[in-house]
Amino acid sequence: MAEAGQGGVEKPLYVGHRGRLRERFLAAPESLPDYELLELLLFLAHSRTDVKPLAKKLLARFGTFAEVINATPEDLRRTDGVGDAAVAALKTVQVAAVRLLQGQVMNQPVLGSWDRVLEYCHARLDGQRTEQVRLLFLDSRNRLIADEMQQQGTINHAPIYPREVVRRALELHAAAVILVHNHxxxxxxxxxxxxxMTLQVRDGLRAVGIALHDHLVIARGGHVSFRAQGLF
Incomplete structure (x- = not known):
């Protein structure tokens, strides 16, 4: 289907649809349903095709906008019509979200922005298909000075070496560490x-005068704070 353009030249209907969708987004960004938000992103990858069917196909497969964005590139490519350009457009959103949250917590006292720290950890680790161990390093005023991946593991295990945690904390002149890993x-x-493992890391850090502030286990079903649960 097409609609008449200037000089009587017909334009595909999706061209007008894209313009109207952009206008609606700019006027009220929160009003768009998930499939239309995905359409906007897929415009970047498919400049000359109707992407509404692909947006709906992705939602049907993954369930929600968040699950689409958190899906691995490999899983996304298993959807017919999704190539490298579409993967790049979708994963850019995930990386941008992490960068925004990182900007809100980096160099800030973690105790005064604990909810944001948890949001940041979820953004970093939700959707990961294997266990990952991250270390948040704090200075003497409990400001977050670095976030680093320490180990990448398997679906249910990621090794961590207390000696390596201590070595890196000393290199960064950290006063405290928050251990984070996902399930x-x-x-x-x-x-x-x-x-x-938590007790081993705590004891190793304590031996050189560095505190283990907490150990967070992150999962899509929520999170567990070792400190809040009295586990160390």
């Missing part, structure tokens, strides 16, 4: 191995 299963309940 891809969706259940944030700490395992016995998680608790044993």
């Amino acid at each position: 891809p299963s969706g259940d944030p309940t700490p395992s016995a191995a998680d608790q044993d």
Whole structure:
């Protein structure tokens, strides 16, 4: 289907649709349903095709806008019509969200912005299909000075070496550390191995005068704070 353009030249209907959708977004960004927000992103990848069917196909497969954005590039490519350009457009949103949250917590006292720290950790780790261990390093005023991945593991295990944690904390002149790792299963309940590893890291840091402020287990089903649960 097409509509008449200037000089009687017909334009595909999606051209007018794209202009109207952009206008609606600019007027009321929060009013767009998930599939239309995905359409806007897919415009960047498919400049000359109707992307509404692809947007709806992605939602049907993954369930929600957030799940589409958090999906791995490999999973996204398994959807017919999704190539590198579409993957780049969708994953740009995820990276941008993490950068925005990072900007809100970096060099800020974590105790005064704990909810934002948790949001940042979820943004970093939600959607990861393997366990990842991250270290948040704090200065003497509890300001976040660095966030680094320490280990990438398997679907249910990521090794951590207390000696490496201590070495890096000393290099950064950190006064405290927050240990963070994810459970891809969706259940944030700490395992016995998680608790044993936490105590080893705590004792290693304590030996050089550095505090382990907390250990957070992040999962789609929520999170667990070792400190809040009295686990160390």
